[in-house]
Amino acid sequence: MVKLEASYNNRTYAVELETKKSSEPGSHFEIKIHRPDGEQVVPVRVVSRAQDHWTLEIDGQIEDVLISRKREEVLIDWNNRTFTVQIGRPKEKRLSDSVPTESQRALSLTAQMTGKVIAILANEGEEVKMGQGLAIIEAMKMQNELKSPKSGMVIRCNIREGETVNTGDLLFEID
Numbered sequence: 001m002v003k004l005e006a007s008y009n010n011r012t013y014a015v016e017l018e019t020k021k022s023s024e025p026g027s028h029f030e031i032k033i034h035r036p037d038g039e040q041v042v043p044v045r046v047v048s049r050a051q052d053h054w055t056l057e058i059d060g061q062i063e064d065v066l067i068s069r070k071r072e073e074v075l076i077d078w079n080n081r082t083f084t085v086q087i088g089r090p091k092e093k094r095l096s097d098s099v100p101t102e103s104q105r106a107l108s109l110t111a112q113m114t115g116k117v118i119a120i121l122a123n124e125g126e127e128v129k130m131g132q133g134l135a136i137i138e139a140m141k142m143q144n145e146l147k148s149p150k151s152g153m154v155i156r157c158n159i160r161e162g163e164t165v166n167t168g169d170l171l172f173e174i175d
Contacts, residue, residue, distance in 0.1 A: 001112055002144060006033075006085050017140075019113040019167050026057075027114070069141050106175040107149055111165040115139030122148070122172075124157045134172050135159060148174055 001018045014034040020043075022028040027046040032039055045057040052068045066077035076083040115137040122134045128148045134157075135146045156173035159165060 002139070002142075017113075021167075067141075106152075106155060106173050108170055109134070109146065109149070109172040109174070111137070111167055111169045111171055113139045114164065114166050115144070117159045117161050117163050117165060118143055120157065120159065120161055121145075122154050122157070124154050126154050128152065128154060128174065137165065146171065148172075150174055 001016055004015045004017065006013050006015045016032040016034075018030045018032075020028040020030050022045070024045065026048075029044045029046075031042045031044055033042070042059055044059075047055040047057055047062065049055070052066050054065045054067055056063050056065055063078060066075075068075045074085045076085060116139075118136040118138050120135050122128050122132065128134065128151065130148055130151045132148045133145045134148055134154070136143050137146060138144075152174045154172060155175045156170070158170045158172065165171065
């Protein structure tokens with residue numbers, strides 16, 4: 001699961017993006033948007049994609065959407081309306097609920113979604129601190145930094161730059 005903050009019209013929303021398994025073709029996601037008036041869950045299936053042009057099934061409806069990204073800003077052109085959304089990682093204090101506390105046992109980190117390894121920031125045998133970056137993985141045109149859930153030594157780095165990882169693949173073990 002990827003947790004983000006999205007700002008739109010001077011409002012900030014917590015957004016969770018989770019890959020879902022399905023027997024139907026295409027990538028399946030569930031997008032949870034936490035709004036002041038409650039949580040909205042939107043099922044999305046990628047029907048096709050050609051660069052910035054996406055054909056998506058959104059909550060059962062087929063939609064043509066143009067999505068482009070410039071740094072921390074995403075432009076979405078959908079239904080003859082353009083949305084500019086500022087994307088950012090949740091504040092560190094809010095990440096604490098998704099990052100395990102220090103542990104005495106080894107922890108395995110697995111891929112939360114399919115993506116491409118852009119950079120490896122820590123190698124086997126290196127000491128790392130809790131919250132330190134281990135790798136950068138690009139998924140859905142967004143680069144996400146995988147952070148260590150505890151201080152310790154990297155006992156396994158199971159990835160290489162440029163390779164594609166799939167949901168559930170073992171990436172790192174920290175002891």
